[in-house]
Amino acid sequence: MIRTEDIFKSFDETEVLKGITTEFYKGKTNLIIGRSGAGKTVLLKLLVGLLEPTSGKVWYDDTDFFALDRKQMRNIRMEVGMLFQASALFDSMTVEENIRFPLDMFSTLTLKEKRQQVDKCLERVNLEGANANFPSEISGGMQKRVGIARAIVLDPKYLFCDEPNSGLDPKTSIVIDELIRDITIEKNITTIINTHDMNSVMEIGDNIVLLYQGKLAWRGTNEDVLESDNATLQDFIFASPFLQRLRDAALKRG
Secondary structure (H helix, E strand, C coil): CCCEEEHHHCCCCCEEEEEEEEEECCCCCCEEECCCCCHHHHHHHHHHCCCCCEEEEEECEEEHHCCCCCCHHHHHHHEEEECCCCCCCCCCCHHHHHHHHHHHHHCCCHHHHHHHHHHHHHHHHHCCHHHHHHHHHHHHHHHHHHHHHHHCCCCCCCCEEEEECCCCCHHHHHEEEEEEEEHHHHHCCCEECCCCHHHHHHHHEEEEEEECCCCEEEEEEEHCCCCCCCCCHHHHHHHHHHHHHHHHHHHHHC
């Protein structure tokens, strides 16, 4: 589990996060949602340690992350997997080399053991045999799956995903959502996803954190969304007429 305790973050005179206290649960897909400028990306960067809070604490289980020294922080970061918005694959490396990169950086495995781990991760994301391909030779959805394979190759305890469905068609987005959810459950990972995708919210939102103007505006599950009377949530989620009709139909069914 990861939790925040009264997190504030300012850049010069601009206060971006204003007292965020919340929890992200182990074995759950935890989503951070909100309009552009709400503070989602800043919060995600704080959680992963790319930024430090102006005040407040981030806890990894029972560990106060920002109270650690550099070596201790590095040990925590070795337990973190990261899926970037644009996959962030190295164009000059093959699929295998991209996935193997964290193992080359942080593990003491032999080359044979690294290749076995790569093959295991490729099988898990349904890309068996793609080892020798370059990123330019595979589709955007396949690149995203390679990014997931790289993110889990060190068997992380914590997985961070920044807009994992960005640039993908709806069908491929569903595949990526289901893959992230299934891996989260299988490996009992604390997964945190920054997303604008309302399908992700409704399909895999085990624990949803809504930010509004730097504050925690609402928290609940995907099952709570349709029944919530929180005005900020309704304004964000049901901006689409289609979703408004979906909500109204659900309320009529009782």
